[in-house]
Amino acid sequence: MEDITPLYDDNTIISTSRLTKAFGNLVAVNDLHLQVMRGDVFGFLGPNGSGKTTTIRMLLGLIRPTAGRAIIFGMDNAYQLSSILPRIGAIVETPVFYPYLSGADNLRVVAAASGMLLGSANERRIDEVLEIVELRTQAKQAYRKYSLGMKQRLGIAATLLTDPELVLLDEPTNGLDPAGVYEIRQLIQRLSALGKTIFLSSHILYEVQQVCNRVAILQHGNLIKQGNVSELLRRGEQVEVRLNKSDETEEAVAILQQAQEQGIDWILGMRIETNRQGHPTILIDAPTVHSAEINALLARNNLFAAELHPHEGSLEEVFLELTTPSTSTGARPGMAALAGGIAQPTLISETPDNGKRGTQ
Amino acid sequence: MNIAPGRGLPREYPPEPGSPAQARSNLVMMGRQDFTSVLLRLIGMELYKLRRRIMSKVLSSISILAILLVFVVILLLLLVTLRNTTALEGPQVTAAADPLLPPLSLYIAVQVIRNLGPILIIILVGTIVGGEYGTGTIRLMFTRGPSRTQFFLSKISAAIICIALGVLVMVSVGMLAGLLLNIFTGVTPNFAFFSAAWLGHAALYLLAAMLNLFMYAMMALFLSTLGRATAAGVAGALAWSFFEPVVGGILVVIGRFARNPFGNFLSTLPDYSISSNIGALLDNQNQYLFFGSSSDGSSPVILPDWHALLVLGVYLLLFIGLAWWVNERRDITN
Numbered sequence: 001m002e003d004i005t006p007l008y009d010d011n012t013i014i015s016t017s018r019l020t021k022a023f024g025n026l027v028a029v030n031d032l033h034l035q036v037m038r039g040d041v042f043g044f045l046g047p048n049g050s051g052k053t054t055t056i057r058m059l060l061g062l063i064r065p066t067a068g069r070a071i072i073f074g075m076d077n078a079y080q081l082s083s084i085l086p087r088i089g090a091i092v093e094t095p096v097f098y099p100y101l102s103g104a105d106n107l108r109v110v111a112a113a114s115g116m117l118l119g120s121a122n123e124r125r126i127d128e129v130l131e132i133v134e135l136r137t138q139a140k141q142a143y144r145k146y147s148l149g150m151k152q153r154l155g156i157a158a159t160l161l162t163d164p165e166l167v168l169l170d171e172p173t174n175g176l177d178p179a180g181v182y183e184i185r186q187l188i189q190r191l192s193a194l195g196k197t198i199f200l201s202s203h204i205l206y207e208v209q210q211v212c213n214r215v216a217i218l219q220h221g222n223l224i225k226q227g228n229v230s231e232l233l234r235r236g237e238q239v240e241v242r243l244n245k246s247d248e249t250e251e252a253v254a255i256l257q258q259a260q261e262q263g264i265d266w267i268l269g270m271r272i273e274t275n276r277q278g279h280p281t282i283l284i285d286a287p288t289v290h291s292a293e294i295n296a297l298l299a300r301n302n303l304f305a306a307e308l309h310p311h312e313g314s315l316e317e318v319f320l321e322l323t324t325p326s327t328s329t330g331a332r333p334g335m336a337a338l339a340g341g342i343a344q345p346t347l348i349s350e351t352p353d354n355g356k357r358g359t360q
Numbered sequence: 361m362n363i364a365p366g367r368g369l370p371r372e373y374p375p376e377p378g379s380p381a382q383a384r385s386n387l388v389m390m391g392r393q394d395f396t397s398v399l400l401r402l403i404g405m406e407l408y409k410l411r412r413r414i415m416s417k418v419l420s421s422i423s424i425l426a427i428l429l430v431f432v433v434i435l436l437l438l439l440v441t442l443r444n445t446t447a448l449e450g451p452q453v454t455a456a457a458d459p460l461l462p463p464l465s466l467y468i469a470v471q472v473i474r475n476l477g478p479i480l481i482i483i484l485v486g487t488i489v490g491g492e493y494g495t496g497t498i499r500l501m502f503t504r505g506p507s508r509t510q511f512f513l514s515k516i517s518a519a520i521i522c523i524a525l526g527v528l529v530m531v532s533v534g535m536l537a538g539l540l541l542n543i544f545t546g547v548t549p550n551f552a553f554f555s556a557a558w559l560g561h562a563a564l565y566l567l568a569a570m571l572n573l574f575m576y577a578m579m580a581l582f583l584s585t586l587g588r589a590t591a592a593g594v595a596g597a598l599a600w601s602f603f604e605p606v607v608g609g610i611l612v613v614i615g616r617f618a619r620n621p622f623g624n625f626l627s628t629l630p631d632y633s634i635s636s637n638i639g640a641l642l643d644n645q646n647q648y649l650f651f652g653s654s655s656d657g658s659s660p661v662i663l664p665d666w667h668a669l670l671v672l673g674v675y676l677l678l679f680i681g682l683a684w685w686v687n688e689r690r691d692i693t694n
Contacts, residue, residue, distance in 0.1 A: 062502055062503065085504060096496035099495060100414065112402065112405035113500075115393055116388065116390055124387050158500070161388075
């Protein structure tokens with residue numbers, strides 16, 4: 001594999017190079033090359049056991065890589081961890097605090113451990129972060145009496161306490177109700193607007209799609225995809241066309257294939273499927289902006305669509321396409337093209353669209 | 361390109377200054393970030409946590425109650441003796457009241473600390489160290505900025521502060537209680553023993569008492585770090601503290617029966633145990649403080665101070681060094 005030198009420039013917040021962690025014979029993370037740029041809201045996806053938390057632990061210095069390096073803020077975390085960590089706010093898995101202390105007391109302890117002044121100097125900041133996560137009224141309550149959602153929110157408060165440049169969140173919405181999830185999404189967007197870089201590991205792909213501009217997808221410890229969300233979703237777009245008769249459907253497919261052969265490169269592929277009502281429909285892997293052109297192409301051949309739906313791609317589909325072997329065999333050509341780089345990290349876009357969210 | 365592996369292994373690149381840090385919110389008041397300032401804040405944090413724990417309040421209460429109880433029991437025994445024995449003359453009554461008065465009350469207080477203190481400090485240190493692993497807060501602490509060494513040193517420093525405060529408070533409370541309870545005997549205290557030399561030896565005596573607790577504290581720290589659990593530190597160190605004198609006694613007996621070089625070897629092994637050497641340090645000061653000076657060499661010295669300090673130093677080096685090494689090298693997983 002080609003070597004990728006870790007980046008030291010001011011715009012790169014996280015750059016890993018060949019980061020590997022093996023626990024005995026089990027390779028939890030293999031040859032990971034990640035790049036998170038300043039201002040990114042970076043989604044870190046993968047099935048359970050894919051190595052997400054191990055990667056986060058390596059970034060935070062909780063576990064030692066077997067090989068490779070992680071450069072954060074231009075510093076090597078193997079040697080300059082104590083200069084790196086004060087600039088990071090992190091939740092690793094379920095946040096844990098001292099059960100015998102109240103929420104506010106726990107934040108005071110975290111403040112002291114984070115290099116903040118002791119005493120009353122930071123009381124206003126503690127109040128502020130408690131306000132942000134709506135725990136101010138329960139601030140004096142013992143942590144052991146907190147619900148799972150409250151514990152999660154206190155974890156986020158601790159993360160924000162030092163006003164860090166990089167916020168690293170590992171499943172931050174675990175245990176939160178829908179309103180809580182929405183609040184966290186809003187919070188992430190607010191932090192992003194303030195110029196913070198967010199590294200978000202989550203199973204909730206809709207959540208990631210809503211807030212992230214770049215993602216990396218991990219499977220069995222291997223990076224299988226890294227790139228802009230908008231780019232990924234664009235490739236997952238489809239146009240669904242239904243004609244009145246089944247012979248018209250066959251004819252339409254032939255016309256579209258012919259057009260593809262004649263050089264219409266935005267048609268990536270197509271297949272016939274039966275929709276919920278039992279009607280045959282054509283699923284065309286093409287950007288939805290070309291819906292009208294597809295309609296016109298068919299109309300020029302006296303085929304008139306009974307229904308035409310632009311179908312926007314979802315991260316969930318992309319994720320499943322990339323991480324589920326059974327679906328990749330019958331993958332749509334567009335998806336198959338995306339999945340072509342399995343086990344080989346593929347940068348979809350070399351220039352991330354900082355500050356520009358894929359879908360919001 | 362040769363990719364250098366993780367922390368602790370040869371460096372491939374020189375340290376980088378890193379990208380400039382962004383300004384924080386005006387409400388975030390950061391302290392100084394030099395090694396000592398960070399360490400002092402962490403010590404403050406440890407003491408804050410201890411203050412807020414019910415366990416530390418319970419342990420403090422037990423220690424104070426225990427020392428008060430001992431002096432009350434001494435008084436009661438003395439009063440019973442005085443009531444039942446009419447033959448005691450003035451000087452004999454004065455001698456009987458000695459345990460309530462300085463200097464002997466210092467001896468009594470330190471004996472209480474010597475016997476009860478290890479149990480309490482083992483529970484305290486085992487909990488503050490092992491508890492971090494048990495609750496998982498070690499993850500929180502290790503991702504906030506201070507180095508693992510600073511975190512480790514803050515635990516040791518908090519233990520030292522607790523030990524010093526505990527010994528001084530227990531001794532003060534015990535001696536004060538003795539003086540107050542002595543009112544019931546009617547014996548006038550005599551402070552003729554008091555001199556600069558005596559004060560120096562008393563300070564050494566208290567330091568030896570503190571060292572006794574520190575040894576067990578570091579044992580608990582080592583075992584709870586190794587076992588990643590409070591139970592490992594507490595149970596392991598308590599078992600050590602109980603069984604070491606017993607095993608030592610058995611070895612001496614076996615050695616005497618054997619009457620051969622191996623027997624001699626066995627019978628000298630207890631000279632290298634923690635309890636024997638702490639005992640030696642305390643007993644060597646006892647000679648000066650309570651039972652007449654041994655500066656003329658007339659009183660038998662079982663183990664010299666230098667031997668005791670050397671042996672205890674090796675133990676400390678092992679406990680602290682290994683705990684530090686484990687703490688530094690360990691991967692923090694679930």
